[in-house]
Amino acid sequence: MGGLARRVSYIKAFKQRSNTEVPTLSVDAGNLFTDDRFSANQLPAEVMTKNKWVVKGYGDFHHDAANVSYVDLPYLGELLKKDGFDKRVEEYPFIERLISANIHPMTDQHRELAPYVIREVNLKRGVPGKKLRVGIVGFSEPKPTGPNAAETVYAGFRIDDPFEAAKKVLPELKQKTDFIIALAYMDMGSAQRLASDNPEIDSLIGARQTSNMEEPQHFNRATITYSYNQTKYLGELRVYVRGDGTTENQINRYVALDSDIPDDPAAQEVVTAAHTEFTKEQTTNATAAAARNPNPLLGGDSPYVGVETCAGCHEKENDVWVKSRHGHAMATLEKKNQQFDNECVGCHVVGFQKGGFQSLYTTPQFANVQCEECHGPGRDHAANPGKGYGFMSTPVGCVKCHKEPNDPNFDFAVYWPKIKH
Amino acid sequence: MVIAVFVAAIAVINHGCSRSNDPDSEGGHDSLSFDLNDPKIKERLGEDDGYAFAIMYGADIHGSLETCG
Numbered sequence: 001m002g003g004l005a006r007r008v009s010y011i012k013a014f015k016q017r018s019n020t021e022v023p024t025l026s027v028d029a030g031n032l033f034t035d036d037r038f039s040a041n042q043l044p045a046e047v048m049t050k051n052k053w054v055v056k057g058y059g060d061f062h063h064d065a066a067n068v069s070y071v072d073l074p075y076l077g078e079l080l081k082k083d084g085f086d087k088r089v090e091e092y093p094f095i096e097r098l099i100s101a102n103i104h105p106m107t108d109q110h111r112e113l114a115p116y117v118i119r120e121v122n123l124k125r126g127v128p129g130k131k132l133r134v135g136i137v138g139f140s141e142p143k144p145t146g147p148n149a150a151e152t153v154y155a156g157f158r159i160d161d162p163f164e165a166a167k168k169v170l171p172e173l174k175q176k177t178d179f180i181i182a183l184a185y186m187d188m189g190s191a192q193r194l195a196s197d198n199p200e201i202d203s204l205i206g207a208r209q210t211s212n213m214e215e216p217q218h219f220n221r222a223t224i225t226y227s228y229n230q231t232k233y234l235g236e237l238r239v240y241v242r243g244d245g246t247t248e249n250q251i252n253r254y255v256a257l258d259s260d261i262p263d264d265p266a267a268q269e270v271v272t273a274a275h276t277e278f279t280k281e282q283t284t285n286a287t288a289a290a291a292r293n294p295n296p297l298l299g300g301d302s303p304y305v306g307v308e309t310c311a312g313c314h315e316k317e318n319d320v321w322v323k324s325r326h327g328h329a330m331a332t333l334e335k336k337n338q339q340f341d342n343e344c345v346g347c348h349v350v351g352f353q354k355g356g357f358q359s360l361y362t363t364p365q366f367a368n369v370q371c372e373e374c375h376g377p378g379r380d381h382a383a384n385p386g387k388g389y390g391f392m393s394t395p396v397g398c399v400k401c402h403k404e405p406n407d408p409n410f411d412f413a414v415y416w417p418k419i420k421h
Numbered sequence: 422m423v424i425a426v427f428v429a430a431i432a433v434i435n436h437g438c439s440r441s442n443d444p445d446s447e448g449g450h451d452s453l454s455f456d457l458n459d460p461k462i463k464e465r466l467g468e469d470d471g472y473a474f475a476i477m478y479g480a481d482i483h484g485s486l487e488t489c490g
Contacts (some may be wrong), residue, residue, distance in 0.1 A: 003487040010465070011477055012453055017466050023474040034484025050484040057486045071483070126473035181476060207480030230488050231479030238472035253467060260461040265454050271486045332490040344489035406489070 001256065001408075002232035005263035005271055008061045010234060010255060012264065023121035026062060027136060029207035029227050030069030030185030032098075036342055038074040041155065046281040046340075051075040052092075053274035059094030061267050065117045067138035067183035068100040069208070073155035080110040099138040099183075102165035104158050115169050118177055126241025135177035137169060139194065141186040141208075162186065163197060170200040179239075179247070181205060188226070195219035202247060203237060216252045223250040232257060232408075275337035282340030286361035293362070303377035304356040307370040310378065313385065317371070320421040326369035330360070347401035351377065374398075 015024055033051040037044050043051075058066065068076060079088065079095050089095050101115035116137035123130045139162035142150035152159045162184070173180055182204045184191045191206040201222040216237075217224040227235055233254040240248040311318035321327050329348040333339045339360055349357035350370040355377070357366035372378045374392050381389035395402075395412035402410035455462065 001488055005487070007477075007479070009453075009455070013455075013457055013462055014466060014475065014477075016453060016457055018469050022472060024477060025474070026477045028482070029478060029480035031481040031483050036484070047484065053486060054482065054484055067480075121474055123473050125471060132474070185480070203476060205476070205478045205480075225478070227478055227480035229481050230485070231482055232488060235476075235478040237476040237478065238470075239474050239476065240471065241473035251472070255465060260465060262455045274486050329490075336487065336490065338487075338489060341485070341489070343483060343485055348490065 001258050002230050004057050004061065005268040006257040006261040007231060007234055008264040008267040010257060010261050021124040025064045025119060025134060027064055027181065027183060027205065028066035029183045029205050030067040030140060031071045031207060032066050033072045033075040035071055035074040043074050046278055048078065049278050049281055055092045055094050057270045059092050060270060063097065064119050065097045065099050065136040067185055068098050068103055068113060069140040069185035070143040070154055070159055073157045077156050080105065082109055082111055085111055100140060101137050101169045102139055102160040102162045106156050106158055116173055123241065127243060127245045130245060132179060133177040135173040135180045136183065137173055137180065138183045139166060141190055163194065166194055166198050170198050174200040191224055192219055195222035195224055203250060216250060225252045228254060279337050279340055286359040290361040302355045303379050304351045304366060304372050305378050305382045306365040309382050310371045317421040320419065324419045326419060329369045330367040
């Protein structure tokens with residue numbers, strides 16, 4: 001589900017279906033970049049590469065604006081450096097469409113973000129010939145650090161109160177535009193407050209919590225909708241305009257970007273190039289790591305033993321597993337060149353970041369969703385076989401991976417017979 | 422030769438304009454690679470019921486241009 005290539009295909013089809021009569025804006029509500037393994041104020045090189053391709057992909061395939069969230073700040077620090085900024089913008093013009101009204105750099109080494117962008121669309125329906133000025137403004141909540149705690153300083157940026165920022169920026173934007181879209185990376189309650197406090201907002205598009213809220217909510221003039229995680233379902237907000245130019249209605253749809261939507265070939269080329277460069281860098285890193293310390297976990301340090309050890313006693317169960325999709329989970333990533341992508345591998349291996357799988361080069365014995373991923377680390381059990389090991393709470397244990405964003409159609413009653421053992 | 426260079430230059434200029442200013446352009450790659458009348462595509466697009474403009478939105482791609490597996 002999802003992905004840039006299907007998203008581009010759908011939007012092209014949407015435009016052509018209405019003979020390009022309908023202006024279409026594309027926006028992102030936040031968390032565009034990964035902050036995976038951000039430490040000591042640095043992102044690993046391969047993570048930088050992933051993010052660079054997002055800037056290129058979103059720029060090449062027309063996105064009008066992207067809201068900056070706290071998650072984006074580690075990479076944003078690279079993009080907004082004054083040193084070399086003009087050259088970066090020349091190469092990736094999309095940088096200038098990254099917006100936030102309440103995030104500011106802490107030092108003068110970085111450029112300020114624009115609080116908003118204004119796009120002019122030519123209406124052919126409602127009021128044919130009217131040029132509608134659409135303001136797109138961004139807000140983010142601070143970085144949560146606990147149930148009632150948050151950091152307002154992160155990765156060299158200051159995250160001001162979004163509600164105070166809205167009070168400052170929205171009256172100014174209202175003077176310049178006919179329609180305001182607020183992009184808000186915050187929970188639903190905060191989004192509702194933002195819309196309630198600010199009658200200038202026409203549409204509020206939120207993110208940070210998964211939603212299947214097909215019917216938008218309404219506060220003041222604003223229609224509130226929420227994005228699906230990872231854009232596996234593309235949000236489509238249709239705006240209907242009366243003859244006097246005012247907004248009559250807004251209707252929300254979520255469009256499943258599944259295999260019925262073909263990949264756009266040009267966008268797919270970009271996606272493939274991104275995977276290829278990322279995998280090449282990861283291969284270089286992993287090969288070097290393996291040369292320094294081949295199979296570092298085979299000396300007994302890992303709490304996991306791997307499926308070959310399990311199969312020594314549990315032959316029947318192993319026969320079922322070998323034929324299952326769990327037994328080939330890594331191959332599904334390799335087909336798409338994603339076998340080194342930490343965002344993916346956790347659900348395709350055993351013990352990722354828990355002393356099991358590290359990479360295909362250093363710990364290939366822990367690839368695929370093996371016995372111990374569900375039943376727990378088995379080193380003690382292998383040393384002292386007996387009852388008491390292996391209880392698994394189903395389906396609770398399954399949904400750590402088979403959950404809404406990854407597998408919205410998960411049904412334990414249907415899936416379990418496929419791996420029953 | 423001169424004409425060919427001139428035509429190529431105009432094409433590059435136009436392409437650049439559409440990328441930066443036209444909100445209806447998909448970065449200059451507007452051709453469809455599939456049949457718009459495919460029943461599955463038509464079903465997914467829904468009815469054109471007279472909306473004046475549309476906002477396509479998403480979030481949380483977290484560095485990935487494609488989802489896993």
